[in-house]
Structure formats: structure tokens, C-alpha cells
Amino acid sequence: MNETLKLSLIAIAILLVLVTIAAGLIWVERRMLAAWQDRYGPNRVGTFGILQVAADMIKIFFKEDWIPPFADKSVFILAPAIVMTTILLSFSIIPFAPGILVADLNIGLLFFFAMSSLGAYSVVLGGWASNNKYSLLGAVRGSAQMISYEIFMGLSLMGVVIMAGSFNLTDIVLAQKNVWFFIPQFLGFVIFFIAGIAETHRLPFDIPEAESELIAGYHTEYSGMKFGMFFIGEYLGITLISALITTLFFGGWLGFGFLPPVVWFLIKMFAFILFFVLLRASLPRPRYDQLMSLGWKILLPLSFLNLLVTGALVLYFQ
Amino acid sequence: MFSILRSLWITFLHMFHKRVTIEYPEEKAPLPPRWRGRIVLTRDPDDMERCVGCYLCAAACPVDCISLQATEDENGRRYPEFFRINFSRCIFCGYCEDACPTYAIQLIPDFEMGEYNRQNLVYEKEDLLIAGQGKYHGYNYYREAGVDVGVKGKGEGINEDKPVDVRKLMP
Ligand code: SF4
Numbered sequence: 001m002n003e004t005l006k007l008s009l010i011a012i013a014i015l016l017v018l019v020t021i022a023a024g025l026i027w028v029e030r031r032m033l034a035a036w037q038d039r040y041g042p043n044r045v046g047t048f049g050i051l052q053v054a055a056d057m058i059k060i061f062f063k064e065d066w067i068p069p070f071a072d073k074s075v076f077i078l079a080p081a082i083v084m085t086t087i088l089l090s091f092s093i094i095p096f097a098p099g100i101l102v103a104d105l106n107i108g109l110l111f112f113f114a115m116s117s118l119g120a121y122s123v124v125l126g127g128w129a130s131n132n133k134y135s136l137l138g139a140v141r142g143s144a145q146m147i148s149y150e151i152f153m154g155l156s157l158m159g160v161v162i163m164a165g166s167f168n169l170t171d172i173v174l175a176q177k178n179v180w181f182f183i184p185q186f187l188g189f190v191i192f193f194i195a196g197i198a199e200t201h202r203l204p205f206d207i208p209e210a211e212s213e214l215i216a217g218y219h220t221e222y223s224g225m226k227f228g229m230f231f232i233g234e235y236l237g238i239t240l241i242s243a244l245i246t247t248l249f250f251g252g253w254l255g256f257g258f259l260p261p262v263v264w265f266l267i268k269m270f271a272f273i274l275f276f277v278l279l280r281a282s283l284p285r286p287r288y289d290q291l292m293s294l295g296w297k298i299l300l301p302l303s304f305l306n307l308l309v310t311g312a313l314v315l316y317f318q
Numbered sequence: 319m320f321s322i323l324r325s326l327w328i329t330f331l332h333m334f335h336k337r338v339t340i341e342y343p344e345e346k347a348p349l350p351p352r353w354r355g356r357i358v359l360t361r362d363p364d365d366m367e368r369c370v371g372c373y374l375c376a377a378a379c380p381v382d383c384i385s386l387q388a389t390e391d392e393n394g395r396r397y398p399e400f401f402r403i404n405f406s407r408c409i410f411c412g413y414c415e416d417a418c419p420t421y422a423i424q425l426i427p428d429f430e431m432g433e434y435n436r437q438n439l440v441y442e443k444e445d446l447l448i449a450g451q452g453k454y455h456g457y458n459y460y461r462e463a464g465v466d467v468g469v470k471g472k473g474e475g476i477n478e479d480k481p482v483d484v485r486k487l488m489p
């Protein structure tokens with residue numbers, strides 16, 4: 001009983017911290033983007049503008065929550081919930097520190113893939129239910145992008161799985177005691193990172209939303225807190241990919257002593273989140289067909305190569 | 319590939335550059351003296367209204383936001399009975415200032431005119447008229463030329479010739 005209570009408390013704490021981080025990221029991103037564009041960003045509400053998030057939240061809660069009369073109502077409501085749910089569920093397998101995790105699944109990584117594939121539904125359903133040509137175009141692009149990048153996202157991680165000999169994320173972290181996997185698995189790391197950007201449809205791969213072409217893509221018709229869910233979902237996605245990179249390639253909570261493990265984890269995670277923001281600040285969006293051919297013609301063969309070489313080396317040294 | 323990394327690095331270095339933002343309410347951007355902002359009606363050196371109610375500014379205004387009605391005092395001097403500028407429509411183009419023959423209407427470097435109520439942006443003559451001469455000093459239309467309105471006698475203007483006696487104007 002006591003054990004169950006403790007586990008549920010940990011789960012709730014992780015949930016709250018994650019949602020807070022995702023909301024705070026809006027502020028972080030705006031400040032950092034501004035810093036990289038020689039501006040200040042929001043700095044008025046509270047110290048350094050940190051309460052901007054609260055102000056935005058209040059605003060978005062009071063916005064009219066409008067469902068277009070031509071939309072498919074139930075699906076329209078369902079879509080933003082899917083993105084939040086799947087991403088939050090994926091977090092349940094991430095070990096933030098020894099003992100601070102929700103579910104120690106032995107197929108943790110596969111669970112993440114399952115959830116991120118489900119996440120594609122939110123884009124597709126959101127775009128379809130909006131009954132708007134821009135949304136539909138965004139949804140078509142989004143689903144194609146997510147499905148094709150999902151493939152080698154999985155393949156790029158198989159090298160890590162081979163080296164650690166397990167799908168369990170705790171085991172993968174513990175297998176990095178001697179050397180973090182981004183050194184032997186550098187190719188896998190780069191491919192996973194690119195696929196991760198495409199998966200969260202962040203800039204430069206924000207082709208499903210591409211403001212300059214599609215208004216806002218699949219969430220053009222969304223307003224109020226439903227739009228907020230898509231928005232927070234995007235930031236949760238960034239946090240998830242950063243947390244996964246930390247876990248899989250950068251030794252998770254393993255650090256150099258003197259700080260508690262969970263702090264090490266958060267430091268590494270924030271470094272990657274900031275890198276996501278830097279990418280947004282500096283790179284232009286590629287064309288849609290360029291994205292597809294990069295995926296299928298370059299990254300997919302590369303991840304196969306990575307898988308083959310890793311497998312061969314592991315077999316050879318066994 | 320290399321150019322991607324390079325642009326990432328260049329963007330990163332911008333973190334240490336000087337910010338271009340001017341933090342407005344605390345810090346103000348320097349406005350040049352000929353900045354086209356809030357419109358005023360000025361007075362001549364004798365403290366009389368310069369405007370002669372010729373409607374040229376209203377005709378020049380591309381958004382039709384000036385409205386006035388000319389009238390005359392007992393000396394026959396023309397002045398606007400009311401003079402109204404709707405600043406919620408004004409685009410601060412300065413055409414009215416260009417059109418005005420008497421330097422009456424002038425745009426000054428002030429843009430802080432925010433209001434909560436849109437109706438408050440309609441300025442009446444009392445709001446527009448200032449006590450001074452604005453940008454152009456020493457000019458008094460009625461002293462240069464024009465009819466006798468109690469400012470100068472006929473033909474006594476600064477750039478004016480004496481009136482010609484038409485009976486002596488023989489070939
Ligand atoms: S500045 Fe331009 S728009 Fe404004 S009152 Fe004068 S003529 Fe009209």
C-alpha cells in the first residue's frame with residue numbers, strides 16, 4: 001500500500017514538473033530566440049518576464065473556445081487530447097534518476113515508438129476534422145513526415161539497443177557507465193536527433209505547420225485551450241526528445257558526483273532543449289520533397305549501415 | 319552540411335552582441351525635429367490664430383480626417399469656427415502641413431497619443447491650438463499681404479506694393 005502511494009506520488013510529481021517545464025519552455029524559447037536575434041524577448045511580466053507564461057495561460061483560458069460549424073466535432077475535440085496523452089505517456093518510461101520513474105518497462109523503447117506513432121494521429125485527425133484545405137494539407141504532410149521518419153528513428157536506436165543488450169531504459173543508462181553511447185553510436189545519435197526534430201515537427205522541419213505556406217497547418221482552425229494543448233504538446237515533444245537523447249546517448253542521470261543524479265539529467269536535457277531553440281533561430285525550412293528525399297535516400301540507408309556495423313562489431317568482440 | 323553548422327555557430331554568437339531593442343517607456347528613441355506626429359494649430363507673433371479657414375488642408379488630406387468651418391470676425395478676418403481632426407484616421411502624412419498657406423497647421427514630434435476610448439482621439443480646436451508659433455517663427459500672414467483686417471492698412475504689408483490708382487493708370 002505504502003509502496004503504491006509512493007509510486008503514484010512520484011508519477012503525479014513527474015506529471016506536474018513536466019507540464020510546468022513545457023509551459024516554461026515557451027518563455028525560455030522566446031527569450032533565447034530573442035537573444036539570438038539581438039532582441040530582449042518578454043522581460044516585463046515579473047522578474048526577467050518569467051510570469052509571461054502565467055499571463056499567456058490566463059489569456060488562452062479566457063479565449064473563445066470555438067468549434068467551427070463545418071468541423072467534425074468529436075474528432076476535432078479528440079485530436080489535441082491525443083497529442084498530450086501520447087507524449088505524456090511516453091514520459092512514463094524515462095528514468096529521470098534511480099527510483100524516479102513511472103514504469104520500469106522491459107520494452108520501454110518499444111513503448112515509446114508505439115506512443116509516438118499514435119501521436120501522428122493527432123496531426124492527421126486534427127487536420128481532417130478541421131475540414132479546411134490548409135489543415136488537410138498540413139495533416140497530409142505531417143503524417144507522411146512522421147511515418148517516414150519514424151522508421152529510421154527506430155532503426156537508429158537499434159545500435160544502442162544492441163550495445164546495451166536491452167530495451168529497458170534503466171539498463172541502457174547503466175550500460176553507459178564506462179562510455180556514453182554518443183561516442184560509439186555517433187551516427188545513430190545524429191540520425192535520431194534529426195528524426196526527433198522531424199517527429200516533433202519543430203523548425204527547421206515544421207513543414208506540417210509552415211506558417212508562410214499553410215497559415216498554421218493542421219491546427220489552423222483551433223483556438224483557445226485546444227490550440228494551447230497543441231502548443232504545449234509541441235513543447236512536451238521537445239522535452240521528450242531531449243530527455244530520450246539524454247537517456248540513450250548521454251548517460252541519463254550519470255554525472256560526475258557532486259550533484260544529485262536528477263540534476264545531471266535535467267542539465268543535459270536543457271542543453272538539448274536549448275539546441276532545439278538554436279536550430280529554430282538559425283535554419284531555414286527545407287522544401288517538402290527535400291525533406292522526404294533526405295529521409296528515404298540518405299538517413300534510412302545510413303541507419304541501416306549503422307545497425308549492420310554495430311551488430312557486426314558486437315558479434316565479433318563477443 | 320558545413321554551412322548549416324556555420325550558421326548555427328553564427329547565430330549562437332549573436333547571444334553576445336549588443337541588443338538593438340530600445341526599451342521604450344524607460345528609454346526613448348530620439349525623434350528628429352521634423353518628425354511627423356501630433357498635429358497642432360499655431361498662432362502668429364501677435365498671438366492671433368494663423369488659420370484662415372481656407373479648407374486647403376481638408377482638401378489635401380488623403381483620409382479626409384480634417385473637418386472645419388470658416389467664419390469671420392467683425393474686422394473681416396477669417397478664422398475657423400470649429401476645427402476638428404480625427405486622429406484615429408490620420409495617417410500622419412503631413413500633406414495638410416504642406417498645403418497650408420499660412421503655416422497654421424503643423425506636425426510636431428509627439429506620438430504618445432494612446433487612448434482607451436476611441437472617441438477621445440477626435441481633437442477639437444481647443445485641443446489643437448497651441449500658444450506658440452511652432453516650427454516657423456516670425457511669420458504673420460496678414461502682415462505680409464491680403465486684405466485689411468485691422469492688422470495693417472491696405473498696401474502696407476511687408477512684401478506688398480502700394481495700391482495703384484486705376485484712374486492714373488493710363489497708357
Ligand atoms: S497628416 Fe495627413 S492624414 Fe493627418 S490630417 Fe494631415 S493630411 Fe490628413
Ligand code: SF4
Nearest residue numbers: 369370372373375418
Ligand atoms: S490649410 Fe491652414 S489656413 Fe487653411 S484651413 Fe487648413 S489650417 Fe487653416
